[in-house]
Structures are given as structure tokens and as C-alpha cells.
Amino acid sequence: xxxxxxxxxxxxxxxxxxxxxxxxxxxxxxxxxxxxxxxxxxxxxxxxxxxxxxxxxxxxxxxxxxxxxxxxxxxxxxxxxxxxxxxxxxxxxxxxxxxxxxxxxxxxxxxxxxxxxxxxxxxxxxxxxxxxxxxxxxxxxxxxxxxxxxxxxxxxxxxxxxxxxxxxxxxxxxxxxxxxxxxxxxxxxxxxxxxxxxxxxxxxxxxxxxxxxxxxxxxxxxxxxxxxxxxxxxxxxxxxxxxxxxxxxxxxxxxxxxxxxxxxxxxxxxxxxxxxxxxxxxxxxxxxxxxxxxxxxxxxxxxxxxxxxxxxxxxxxxxxxxxxxxxx
Amino acid sequence: xxxxxxxxxxxxxxxxxxxxxxxxxxxxxxxxxxxxxxxxxxxxxxxxxxxxxxxxxxxxxxxxxxxxxxxxxxxxxxxxxxxxxxxxxxxxxxxxxxxxxxxxxxxxxxxxxxxxxxxxxxxxxxxxxxxxxxxxxxxxxxxxxxxxxxxxxxxxxxxxxxxxxxxxxxxxxxxxxxxxxxxxxxxxxxxxxxxxxxxxxxxxxxxxxxxxxxxxxxxxxxxxxxxxxxxxxxxxxxxxxxxxxxxxxxxxxxx
Numbered sequence: 318x319x320x321x322x323x324x325x326x327x328x329x330x331x332x333x334x335x336x337x338x339x340x341x342x343x344x345x346x347x348x349x350x351x352x353x354x355x356x357x358x359x360x361x362x363x364x365x366x367x368x369x370x371x372x373x374x375x376x377x378x379x380x381x382x383x384x385x386x387x388x389x390x391x392x393x394x395x396x397x398x399x400x401x402x403x404x405x406x407x408x409x410x411x412x413x414x415x416x417x418x419x420x421x422x423x424x425x426x427x428x429x430x431x432x433x434x435x436x437x438x439x440x441x442x443x444x445x446x447x448x449x450x451x452x453x454x455x456x457x458x459x460x461x462x463x464x465x466x467x468x469x470x471x472x473x474x475x476x477x478x479x480x481x482x483x484x485x486x487x488x489x490x491x492x493x494x495x496x497x498x499x500x501x502x503x504x505x506x507x508x509x510x511x512x513x514x515x516x517x518x519x520x521x522x523x524x525x526x527x528x529x530x531x532x533x534x535x536x537x538x539x540x541x542x543x544x545x546x547x548x549x550x551x552x553x554x555x556x557x558x559x560x561x562x563x564x565x566x567x568x569x570x571x572x573x574x575x576x577x578x579x580x581x582x583x584x585x586x587x588x589x590x591x592x593x594x595x596x597x598x599x600x601x602x603x604x605x606x607x608x609x610x611x612x613x614x615x616x617x618x619x620x621x622x623x624x625x626x627x628x629x630x631x632x633x634x635x636x637x638x639x640x641x642x643x644x645x
Numbered sequence: 646x647x648x649x650x651x652x653x654x655x656x657x658x659x660x661x662x663x664x665x666x667x668x669x670x671x672x673x674x675x676x677x678x679x680x681x682x683x684x685x686x687x688x689x690x691x692x693x694x695x696x697x698x699x700x701x702x703x704x705x706x707x708x709x710x711x712x713x714x715x716x717x718x719x720x721x722x723x724x725x726x727x728x729x730x731x732x733x734x735x736x737x738x739x740x741x742x743x744x745x746x747x748x749x750x751x752x753x754x755x756x757x758x759x760x761x762x763x764x765x766x767x768x769x770x771x772x773x774x775x776x777x778x779x780x781x782x783x784x785x786x787x788x789x790x791x792x793x794x795x796x797x798x799x800x801x802x803x804x805x806x807x808x809x810x811x812x813x814x815x816x817x818x819x820x821x822x823x824x825x826x827x828x829x830x831x832x833x834x835x836x837x838x839x840x841x842x843x844x845x846x847x848x849x850x851x852x853x854x855x856x857x858x859x860x861x862x863x864x865x866x867x868x869x870x871x872x873x874x875x876x877x878x879x880x881x882x883x884x885x886x887x888x889x890x891x892x893x894x895x896x897x898x899x900x
Contacts (some may be wrong), residue, residue, distance in 0.1 A: 435706070529745075532732065532736075532809065533733035535732075542745070545744075546745065
């Protein structure tokens, strides 16, 4: 039963150049081309960077090989270079900074999105975000003139007296130390973690909060049972951002960490980081091998940062894709 | 025959957002084990009214009320009433399904119970199964209770939310346009479910859909511009409304 009306023959095609549907797609193609070049520029730049670091450090790579990352001596005069204390210092100071900054930042972010009076939310967030705009050398100076005297006079002795049975809080107190650097790092990365976590929490649909509250949850229970789980991959992302900044931070750290090539258990002891040693010694590197060793450190720092970030991305991806399903 | 006292009632209830009065002086009663529909055009105050019944309204910015809401004769806005405890006795389901996405099907249903403290596993299993059965979802999910709640279709998610809201055994269940985001099949299943649920619960349902009100409810109340215009047995509201505006609305002349 044919109810559709079909013409006996297809309509004749319009003469060339007269179609009203014709139109150039040249603009689109051009735009796409420009964007493709822009997008490709990033990986190409990164490849160049790695290549340059490799060329610059080849002398050191050939002389020390992979043993470089395990060596603990750093002696430019004897031309002996090992980066283990630097890698240790970079990782430990960043980790400690996260331990201090994450609870604080998340606490502030939760307060600002869930509990604070509406009128103060924006102003407080704005002030905290301003902290991110302070140059790190200013943080370093503040650390030297304010933070370190304070730590040395009150905080460190208190820690030694109360937690001194732990190896982390023993030994002489100099002031410049792993802990001082970690605290300044924590202060510096807090605004980043806080503001991203806050954005993420703001993006949680109100319906999730209401669903929890309608079940009889308190505000706090709603945060813990509904809002934080919903936001968890974004919050992890915020923490990764903070970690990335902590790993690469140079100026304030080198001003506070004490710059000693040593792996010490005590957090009161001075340490060193990869970024700090490059900044301190690059302009004074007199020999080719010293120069190459510093470039090697830069290569290692690059690889450590990329590895940590990649691992973290993988974690976010797995957490985000998991979407629950497991009884916890 | 004397009317039994209502399970849930409002007395001169007025609800305000800041300076905007969303509900004006509404007195309504809902008897136990009935389905009560609230209808009216968008912005008529029916959803706000619903949200005053479990004190969700006061969580909105500038939200406050005057008047009383009585649950079995006790004012739920009394100074000694905890809103949290109240919401465990008056459950609520929203317009869009709101399962907790990081939780499994099982954990979603158990979420409200866990707020009340730990329970033995066996008891929890029992309540979860019973709630899912009552929500007509058990047969579809019994083999995958540990799967993510997001693996369910929209209609199934909404039934999951109903299961979650009835798991703590509330006396009243509030449904805020529960089928607004569902396809016809999902809508039909929810409607059948609402009809079943009234054996155990008192239901108040906000709906845009007048056929739905006519199909599932025992009483219907028509809201317009924040006021309750007319309320009565559903059959009477739909066949012989007393108010001209009610008739105009149900015959589709506005709204």
C-alpha cells in the first residue's frame, strides 16, 4: 500500500554554479589547519625540550650513567656527581607540602562552598587566590625573616620535645631545613588546591546535596556521603596541580631548605632539591662536566615531574571511570 | 462517619523566599494511605509547598515559613524537632533521578540507613531487598547489586531513588514530579508503583501531568499563584470542579 508520493523521475540537477546550496568551505579548512598546527606545536616543543636536555647532559650521562640518580656525593671540584639527595629532597618536600596543604585547602574549600555565610564566600576565596599571585622570592624572604625565626624559636623545639622519639624530629635545629621549605611550599600551593577544589565542589549538582539531606543527613554527612564522593576525581586533580607546582618550585625552596647535599631522616636538617641546585649552580658551573651534570639533573627533574603527573592522571582516570560499584 | 484525622496537615501555611511569597496561607490535610496530587501551572507554588512538608524549603536561600505543618498532630517546625530526624520519617524523591553516582545499587538503597548508625549485615541485606521489591526494581537488579547505580536506565534510577527513600520506613513519601524526566514506559511503571506504595505510605505527589493526577491519586489539590484554589476527591476535581479556574486549568485553557 503505497501512500508515499514518489516522482517518476528525479528532479533535474541545477546547472553548474546556479545552486542556491553551494558555498565555500575554505574558511573552515583554513581554521582547522591553523588549529592543527597549534595543537601539534605542544608535543613538538616537548620533544625538542627533552632532546636539548639530553644533548646538554650527554657528557654526564656517558660518564655516570644511571648510577647518577643513586649517587650521594656532589663534588664539582673532584668532578663527582650524584643526584640522590636532590631527588629525595624534591620528592620529600613536595610530599610534606601536600600533607600540610591538602587538609587545609579542602577544609577551606568545603567551608566556602557549604558552610560559610554567602556574603563572605567570594571575598575569602578572592583573598586566598591572591596568595597565588605573590612572587616566590617574596615568600622566600618572608620565610627567612619571619617563618624561620618563628619555627626555630617555638615550633621546632616544641616538636622535638613532644615528638622527639621519632627520628624525624631529632638532631640540631638550624632553622633552614626540609620542614621549613615544606611549610613554605604548603603555603604556596594552598591557593591552587583550594581554588580548584572550590570550583569542583561548586560544580556538584545541588540535587546530590538535596538527595542526601532528604534522607536525613546533616550538612556534614551530606558533604561526606554525597558531595565529596561526587567530586573526588576533580579534587584529586586539584591535588595533582598542587603537587606539580611543589615539585618545580625553586626560589622560595632554595632560600629555606639549607642547600646541603644530604639525605637526613630529621626534618630539622637541611636538604636540597633538584630545582634549587640548578638555580644555585648553573651560573657558576666552571667545567663542562659540572654543566652537563646540572643539565642531567634538569632531565631527571623533567622525567620525575612527568612520571608523577602521568601516574596521578592515571589515578584520576581510574577513579573517575570506576564510578563506584565496589562495596566499601 | 467521622473523618479520621489526617496523617499530615498544614495549617495556614505560608512559604517565603526572601521577599517572594511562594505559598500563601494553605491549609490542607492528607489522610494515611492515600495518594494526594498537587497540580497547577509552573511557578504556582506546588513544589515549594511540597518542600515545606519535610523542611527542605528552609535550606533554600532566604526560605522561611509561617503557619504549621502537623505530622500525626505534632508540629514539625516545633523547636524540639530535628529536621534530620523528621526527614527520616518523611522521604522525598526528586524530579530528576538523583542516585549517588559513586555508590553501587546496594549502597544507594542503604545510604539512608547508614546515616542511622551501623546495622548488622543481615538486617541491612533484608531491608535493601524489601525496599527494592517494594520499588518494583528487585527482579531487574538482584543479580547486580554491586554494579554502579549509573548502569541503570533513567526509569530504573528513579525507582532506585524511591527504594532509597522508603528504606528507612518513612510514614510519608513526597514525590516532586517523579516522572518529568522519564519516557512513557518508565512513567507508567512509576505510576503503577505509586498506586502500590499507598498500602504502606502516605503519598504526596506534585505533577504537571493532569492525566497522571487523575490516574494515580485519591485527592487532588489545585494551586495557582501560590494559593490553593481547590482541593477534593480526584474524581470530583476532574469531573465537577467548583472553581472556574480549576476547570479552566484541567480543560487545558491555561497553564
